[in-house]
Amino acid sequence: MASPLEQRLPAPVLMGIVNVTPDSFSDGGLFLDPGAAIAEALEQVQHGAAIVDIGGESTRPGSLGVPLATELARVLPVIEAVRAQTDVPISVDTSKAEVARRAVAAGATMVNDVTALRGDPRMAATVAEAGVDLCLMHMRGVPRTMQDDPRYDDVVAEVGDELAARVALAVEAGVDPVRICVDPGIGFGKNVEHNLTLLAHLPRLTERTGRPVIVGVSRKRFLASLLGDAARDRTVATVAAGLSALDRGAWGLRVHDVRAHRDALRVRAAIEDAR
Numbered sequence: 001m002a003s004p005l006e007q008r009l010p011a012p013v014l015m016g017i018v019n020v021t022p023d024s025f026s027d028g029g030l031f032l033d034p035g036a037a038i039a040e041a042l043e044q045v046q047h048g049a050a051i052v053d054i055g056g057e058s059t060r061p062g063s064l065g066v067p068l069a070t071e072l073a074r075v076l077p078v079i080e081a082v083r084a085q086t087d088v089p090i091s092v093d094t095s096k097a098e099v100a101r102r103a104v105a106a107g108a109t110m111v112n113d114v115t116a117l118r119g120d121p122r123m124a125a126t127v128a129e130a131g132v133d134l135c136l137m138h139m140r141g142v143p144r145t146m147q148d149d150p151r152y153d154d155v156v157a158e159v160g161d162e163l164a165a166r167v168a169l170a171v172e173a174g175v176d177p178v179r180i181c182v183d184p185g186i187g188f189g190k191n192v193e194h195n196l197t198l199l200a201h202l203p204r205l206t207e208r209t210g211r212p213v214i215v216g217v218s219r220k221r222f223l224a225s226l227l228g229d230a231a232r233d234r235t236v237a238t239v240a241a242g243l244s245a246l247d248r249g250a251w252g253l254r255v256h257d258v259r260a261h262r263d264a265l266r267v268r269a270a271i272e273d274a275r
Helices: 034-046 068-085 097-106 123-130 155-172 192-200 202-209 221-227 235-247 258-273
Strands: 013-019 051-055 090-093 110-113 133-137 180-183 252-255
Touching: 013 034, 013 258, 034 051, 034 068, 051 068, 051 110, 068 090, 068 097, 090 097, 097 110, 097 123, 110 123, 123 155, 133 155, 155 180, 155 192, 155 202, 192 202, 192 221, 192 235, 221 235, 235 252, 235 258, 252 258
Parallel strands: 013 051, 013 252, 051 090, 090 110, 110 133, 133 180
Antiparallel strands: none
């Protein structure tokens, strides 16, 4: 049995985002060129990323999927090149089992599935056979329509229970439970109130799922709503939300701006050490 994920990668974990896409909501097109994506990934490692998350299909609100061949062509050269230059864990952000299988062969050590195994019935078995880590994210609906009218009676209970069910499905398929983490899916089928409620009650999610929680709030639209300015830079707001999540028990943060978060964590740690 593998050692638990949170022992191999102690909190607070920073998962750096590298979107090899033309249409991701924040950095679409910036790293579509493989060379740019590779350079960004290595820079994130230099700045303190404990995991680099490489994806070739946008899941922003309103987005459509891409063909298998397109996604493979985007992510495989980047994963191979990054693996050749660092031993930092690499996550592949995909809901396609074949992309996951080929990415693991290229050097990925985690599969980050935003559909929590709903996107491809072969994914759970693929991850189990590969013996790699798995991140299961909660999403209501599909990216194209998930933000149309999201509704919950108790968002924390429902997200927690739905994630717990997906963890159970993965374990039943043979995935080692100590290799699994969960993501509440901030902004994926949730409105501003839902997002804030989930962030405020992260301990309940940990309790309901029994797995470490990674949170992705980086540059998301609900932060602009809170700031009252859609055009304003969201880095400071992202860091503030991330630190709050860590204070409430999050194991890790999925972020675009690794350096800013590492700086904030260093200051936070220094203050704690002085107590």
